[in-house]
Amino acid sequence: MGYSNLKFDKDTVFLVTGGAGFIGSNLCEAILKLGYKVKCLDNLSTGKQENVDLFISNPNYTFIKGDITNLDTCMEACKGVDYVLNQAAWGSVPRSIEMPLYYEEVNIRGTLNMMEAARQNGVKKFVYASSSSVYGDHPVLPKVEGQEGNLLSPYALTKRVDEEYGKLYYKLYGLDTYGMRYFNVFGKRQDPNGAYAAVIPKFLKQLMADEAPTINGDGKQSRDFTYVENVVEANLKACLAPHEAGGQAFNIAYGGREYLIDIYHDMCNTLGKDIEPNFGPDRAGDIKHSNADITKAKTLLGYDPDYDFKTGLQLAIEWYKENL
Template sequence: MDKSHIEQLKQSRILVTGAAGFIGSNLCEYLVDIGSTVVALDSFATGHQKNLKTLESYKNFKFIKGDIRNLEDCHKSCEGIDYVLHQAALGSVPRSINDPITSNNVNVGGFLNMLVASRDAGIKKFVYAASSSTYGDSKSLPKVEDNIGKPLSPYAITKYVNELYAENFKRTYNLDTIGLRYFNVFGRKQDPNGAYAAVIPKFVMQLMKYESPVINGDGSYSRDFTYIDNVIQMNMRAIVADNDKALNTVYNTAFGDRTTLLELVELLKEYLSVYDPKIAKIKIKHGPERKGDVPHSLASIDKAKELLNYQPEFDIKSGLKEAVSWYWQNLK
């Protein structure tokens, strides 16, 4: 980010929804640290108050407890805001399969509420968390933004509907939007607990407890694991994007490389064994494949590089080392 863009961010009032979650809280910290005025919205349905604790003393940070399913909460949070970073959602493919109605109510109904509130408040730009799950059953690799398949889960459907609504709100109400299709984001503050914990923090916690990580399937499935700082960069570049060609579209938000689950576990064992050599000897277990899982994900990030000047700084190895260090210091 150049100085003029940092200055633009510093002078802006930015709303982060889902602010107590993993990605949302990291975005809040970055923005508050550079001097932006940040309004944070969260219902604590899946986010944690502890994720915002370091921000409570900042004068340029304001927290609103509210639910995106409540239009009044959305309107209140958008008052006086320049840009929205919409991260609030119910993640997890398995969660959406177990309870498609709630996933739809939050991810579609809540999303629509935020678009309406943003339109009514005259927001300059609405940047939202899209998902790589939108690629569905498309077998082509790497994934290119204009080539998607049929969604494989209720969660994937909700995230695709978000993109359709965003496109429609530009056409109908002239609200500028940018969607960021996140690819398996990981890093500090990602919750290792709960039935729907993401694979990296879950495996880290199991290994630190000397438990065998359970891989669904044979471990050959691969993912484009994306470190949180790359995601922060993409959100910032989306806010400052001013070229018409860069607006009202979607971007893969990834590193542009893929790692199998077997390779992932071996890397985690290697980096954790620096702190505790016994971890290197822990065996891996295998379980059944999960319904709705996409076998492989790999993003083309050419579009983001060209139109947003995106330059990811962390590959899987450097990102995992940072993440493992954070987990060891904070959760051991």
């Protein structure tokens, strides 16, 4: 269970791109706790300096301010690295609809730069962030790898392309690539601010300020909300996965299904709030329901998530109470 007992060579070096962001900083923290070296590459466009400052005094931590869209930066960052955990990307489906060219540059070209740099530097494993958005409009639940529908946003397209490059780099160059199809990750250090903030931290911040959040749609949409520690486990176990599991994508979730309106009421109850939400229009590019079959990740990666939704939500609320 979990990842605390995972063993790597004592001199192992990890590179976490996007390491100043939400998922990336949690990965850096976990690697440092395990006693290994970590390089963090981030341009701080969406990542936060405060997430760098948390670890900067640790001798096993190195911060590189740089951009994955620059191949030379990627090449330099990959020197002496054993495992790359590529989290650097721009998220948000609605924002990608507004900025498709930028998403292509960062999420596709940037990821390709990192794969090429990893290949040329002899990196052992290249683990990268994909997304449940690649399932598009495919109606069947739970979502199973290999059963994808029509894509609904530029963001989803960038992640699908990343997966295709992952397959090619595995087949053509022998680089072990592992795509992590994240399902609605939440937890500590997730940014609650801005128009494109994720729903859980955004709602928590508003409720704690006695404000009424706006739910897009009727609130009856469902998601497989996944606590960030489960994602950390998946990334680290992918680094130890067999070569035969490379070149593939994996659903990374808990395997549950939560309805947004129920989550909202759970938050209100936990925080002791009695606030009626507002309801707004559906968001363009969003899917109605999402729920993951995690059999493949369990079988090929040994993924065995510890944190169910309720446990994760409680931990997240405790963190936001202390840090907002």
